[in-house]
Amino acid sequence: MFEPVSITEKLMFATARIVGQKANGSVSTGTGFFFGFPGPKGHGRMLVTNKHVVEGVANAQIIVHGFPHQGSSMRPKPTHKLTVNIPANFWVPHPNPKIDLCAVPFGDPPNPENLIPFVTDLNADLIPGPELLTSLSAVEDVLMFGYPNGLWDAVNNFPLARRGITASHPALDFQVDGVPTTALDIAAFPGSSGSPVFIYNGGSVPGKDGSLQIGSRLLFIGVLYSGPVIRADGQIVIRNIPTNAVPVAEISLMMNLGYAIKSREISALVDAVKAVAKD
Structure with missing residues (x-):
């Protein structure tokens, strides 16, 4: 190892x-x-x-x-x-x-x-405060570690990493039933519930003014917990990310969007x- x-x-x-x-x-x-x-x-x-x-x-x-x-x-x-x-x-x-x-x-x-x-x-040092969140752009690269559909590196006992982008501005609360949330453009499958979500930049950090700084940045911005799905009748429903994949009579299509509880919680x-x- x-x-x-x-x-x-x-x-x-x-x-x-x-x-x-x-x-x-x-x-x-x-x-x-x-x-x-x-x-x-x-x-x-x-x-x-x-x-x-x-x-x-x-x-x-x-x-x-x-x-x-x-x-x-x-x-x-x-x-x-x-x-x-x-x-x-x-x-x-x-x-x-x-x-x-x-x-x-x-x-x-x-x-x-x-x-x-x-x-x-x-730890708390990784959780960005209001000033740092305001300095971020609307679309930032995100990284998430978890076990989608229960999949993992069973031999070495490691999670799988997934990448995406913020779908709502990290500085704003994307309210979902009163829960302070950040919306993510990322595939969220059963088993991903509880995954920590980060803004991660390796090697260089872009500024929203177009500047570029040498270095790396890691910010813990949230915890994945739910996401919207589309029912067969076209209605969009917000559901917790399932913990098990089972056949159901109602057909729901994933939208490849996820909702993360703000890390300040x-x-x-x-x-x-x-x-x-x-x-």
Whole structure:
């Protein structure tokens, strides 16, 4: 296994494929990502996904990279895989019921091999503020990591990367039923729910005034949760990105558009997780 160096290589370790079985026997697949924050006892971490990904799932399972616990100062490398089970009552919902986000505290889970998770934590420094968002153009390149239709690099335990563009201005709230949203021109399939969405420029960063700066830019702008579909009768319907692909009587066509909850909503979720950790 390689040691991540580039920005995109590090992001490959930021997500986890969430799998669980629902009461009706169907298998739910979605995407979760790791988010780090300052905690009362040092660094805190949580796994974030959409509430509808784990709804009705008694026990969710993820597989993360890991490394053996070692007392030396050697730089850890992702040499092992670690399976982690997450009971339903561990998930903490976003305090706003309209926001389709939840999280679970994620530290170093006990395991027979004494492995420590090797993951990349997203953090608040990657979330752009109002001034930075205003400096962006209406159409920006976006990058998304996830598990469309449950597909993944099963041998190496990695997500799939997808590219697209912003379909609404990142500085504006594209309101969907009162949820602060960014619209994306990107293919969003079952299993992509919970995928972190970034504005990413590698090597050079374009300015909306036509300027060009040498360097790279990574901004965490949202979490994919839903998208519009066209029914056979031509009506456009907004639906959560499904967690499983099943045949249905109603014919719906994907529009290759996705809706992402604004990343600023993560802050309230961090507070909710901290509050639970204190209890």
